[in-house]
Amino acid sequence: MALPVLNRGEKLNPIIELGYNGINFHHRCFLEKGFSSHGRIYQTRRLMPKCSLSSSRPASQPRFIQHKKEAFWFYRFLSIVYDHIINPGHWTKDMRDDALELVELNNRNLTVVDVGGGTGFTTLGIVKHVDAKNVTILDQSPHQLAKAKQKEPLKECKIIEGDAEDLPFPTDYADRYVLAGSIEDWPDPQRGIKEAYRVLKIGGTACIIGPVYPTFWLSRFFEDVWMLFPKEEKYIEWFKKDGFSNVKLKRICPKWCRGVRRHGLIMGCSVTGVKHCSGDSPLQLGPKAEDVKKPVNPLTFLLRLLLGVTATTYFALVPIYMWIKDKIVPKGMPI
Numbered sequence: 537m538a539l540p541v542l543n544r545g546e547k548l549n550p551i552i553e554l555g556y557n558g559i560n561f562h563h564r565c566f567l568e569k570g571f572s573s574h575g576r577i578y579q580t581r582r583l584m585p586k587c588s589l590s591s592s593r594p595a596s597q598p599r600f601i602q603h604k605k606e607a608f609w610f611y612r613f614l615s616i617v618y619d620h621i622i623n624p625g626h627w628t629k630d631m632r633d634d635a636l637e638l639v640e641l642n643n644r645n646l647t648v649v650d651v652g653g654g655t656g657f658t659t660l661g662i663v664k665h666v667d668a669k670n671v672t673i674l675d676q677s678p679h680q681l682a683k684a685k686q687k688e689p690l691k692e693c694k695i696i697e698g699d700a701e702d703l704p705f706p707t708d709y710a711d712r713y714v715l716a717g718s719i720e721d722w723p724d725p726q727r728g729i730k731e732a733y734r735v736l737k738i739g740g741t742a743c744i745i746g747p748v749y750p751t752f753w754l755s756r757f758f759e760d761v762w763m764l765f766p767k768e769e770k771y772i773e774w775f776k777k778d779g780f781s782n783v784k785l786k787r788i789c790p791k792w793c794r795g796v797r798r799h800g801l802i803m804g805c806s807v808t809g810v811k812h813c814s815g816d817s818p819l820q821l822g823p824k825a826e827d828v829k830k831p832v833n834p835l836t837f838l839l840r841l842l843l844g845v846t847a848t849t850y851f852a853l854v855p856i857y858m859w860i861k862d863k864i865v866p867k868g869m870p871i
């Protein structure tokens with residue numbers, strides 16, 4: 537089988553090669569030539585994706601699922617098979633435990649909100665460390681939540697419908713805010729992360745587990761019509777702008793991908809930040825740009841739907857392709 541050219545950035549990635557996945561972005565020098573983390577010096581050049589197309593678009597031209605109404609319909613149908621096709625290929629139990637390590641779920645009495653909690657896959661990882669009665673699962677999709685309600689370990693969780701941009705929790709409420717695999721649907725991530733900041737208590741931690749930006753052209757094309765896959769530095773920027781400190785990013789990926797990130801990953805990193813001052817985020821934002829009530833031209837919708845379905849199929853196949861390559865290519869060789 538012909539191997540696509542390996543992205544040099546991936547091959548040289550010191551974090552993956554050294555088996556060290558934690559990057560402490562608290563140090564101001566992230567954007568400078570090198571930065572230190574736990575006594576090691578890394579060249580930040582290598583952290584930057586090779587391709588640098590902007591991953592942000594105007595809210596008036598969202599990607600297919602980067603729109604609340606379209607995301608609602610997407611999960612209406614995907615919820616039927618979600619646990620059987622998304623998690624095994626993109627979001628395994630190992631990855632979940634690895635990603636949640638940064639959240640420091642070190643006390644069973646912590647108050648945790650799992651926003652965009654969907655079918656409760658990530659919540660199952662949370663309730664291993666925290667009493668279920670202290671955990672709230674919030675999602676905008678009743679269909680996804682219906683699946684969470686059926687899971688025995690989640691019986692005592694509070695399960696509510698809601699919007700991540702307008703959380704129904706008081707300010708300074710939770711010890712931990714977790715969001716896994718949902719930021720890609722958000723029309724305005726800066727606003728959603730600002731809301732995460734508001735609902736956390738002083739000293740509370742927000743954790744966003746999300747995708748990574750593809751560098752392979754075809755993957756980038758499908759990402760660009762389908763969902764938001766932010767660059768690593770974009771997550772850091774959003775967290776910092778909203779007032780979080782001690783921002784950290786940890787790379788995750790399915791075992792069979794061998795750290796390869798050129799196709800993007802639906803779950804590719806876990807980013808955390810700590811809230812150090814009580815109250816709302818210091819960031820002031822204008823009114824929301826997204827208008828979910830605006831009528832949609834049926835032809836435009838159909839075209840977007842077709843592209844969205846094609847992109848979904850493409851990203852459902854990527855893990856299978858990588859899994860086969862992992863089986864064929866000898867260990868230690870690039871795939």
Ligand SMILES: C[S@@+](CC[C@H](N)C(=O)[O-])C[C@H]1O[C@@H](n2cnc3c(N)ncnc32)[C@H](O)[C@@H]1O
Pocket residue numbers: 604607611627651652653654655656657658659674675676677680698699700701715716717718721722
């Ligand atoms: C890919 S699923 C992830 C589900 C779950 N966190 C997991 O780990 O499997 C993304 C979820 O985010 C939800 N979502 C998308 N936008 C949202 C919003 N603005 N507010 C609340 N939930 C949202 C979707 O309904 C969907 O259930």
